[in-house]
Amino acid sequence: MTSIRNFWGDYLLIYLAMIDSEQDELTFINIYEKYRFTIMHTAMLILKDQYLAEDAVHNAFLKVIENLNMFNGLSHSKIKSLITIITKNKAIDILRKENGLLKIPIDTEDYLLTSDEPDPLEALISEQGYNILINCISKLNNLYKPVLELKYIYDYTDIEIARLLDITPQNVNMRIYRAKGMLREMIAREVLAVD
């Protein structure tokens, strides 16, 4: 255990060398000390490979350093959540590269709910319906879920989300639009199944 801590201590110095202000240094040390293994765990859940997970951990730390100002004033739970979202995104980026998947262009795979499907909103206004919605969100593709989380939990703008996820603001907008479309379709399907 001690050796791991020493090992991580070396890396902390490397990361700190990249930070300019004292306030940012303290923020980063706090994040690093409290959540480094959570970051590793999140990356491992997606990548299932030590080597790739380490890459994702490193990329996540670089992203945190780039956006340290966004962590100021956040509660511990929100910091942990934000780091988890960033790490998931970095892990998914690596996974997609490994699988040879290209980024989805914003003008393709457009999703539209057909008029024949039942309106899902009516079904949601009940405890059962709300649980269906939560269940659908949990099943949502990892490409779309982080965008919704950053928008609805953190109230970030498209530009801020784009900066955190390394995509364009237009892409953020398109992902939100598609995520909502997918959710409507999933809910409609679930409601039909229940009926």
Added chain:
Amino acid sequence: MINQEADGELFETLLRLAVTQNHINEMALIPSENELSNYYSFSSQFNKKIHRLIRKEKYTNAIRFLNKYLVTTAVALAIILVLTFCRIMMVQEVRATVVNVIIEWFDNNTDFRFTNQMVPQESNVLCRPSYIPYNFYEQSVERTGQITTVIYINADKQSIYFIYSPAQAGYSFGVDNDNSYYSLVSINGVDAHLFKAKSKKDSNHLIWQDSDTSFSLISTINYTELIKMAKTIAKK
């Protein structure tokens, strides 16, 4: 319309709550940091990898930094140079030296500027010599502002440039003193400045001005031919 808006807002509110709740549920599944520290360690390769990644990141940052500050640095340097030059020029000896260099340059280059106090006006005067040396013909006429340039050429690709403009246009040009002999000649009772070329590869220049037009003839052909042409120039 109102119903659609209300539906949209309701869906947004439910979605916000559900996304947050789902995220809380997911976070609750992550074991504590202490527990995780018992499960995970980092490979020995990670050290090398992390240094490589940081080197790459630093290189990219360096390029970004260079791009950002290159322009600023160039402007700052330009300002420093100007200020330094001005400061140096305040020293009398240096100023005298610079002035001497400029005078020397003017000694080697004669600058002609035909002008008067009248406001320039658009001129449509057409000037042409009635005499053109044997085998030469008018190849082109170019007009740039108030300056007209007529080019004559012959079969041997020799050329004569006939340039004229209203005197008030302030047309100016320089002649290299080092490669020519200067003399004054008379063109229809007006003094003309003749610069005879010292070698065959250099051009002869004949420059003069009548009451309202300035002329120049430039060519490597014999200067006497230029004088003959000049004497036959008529305005239409």
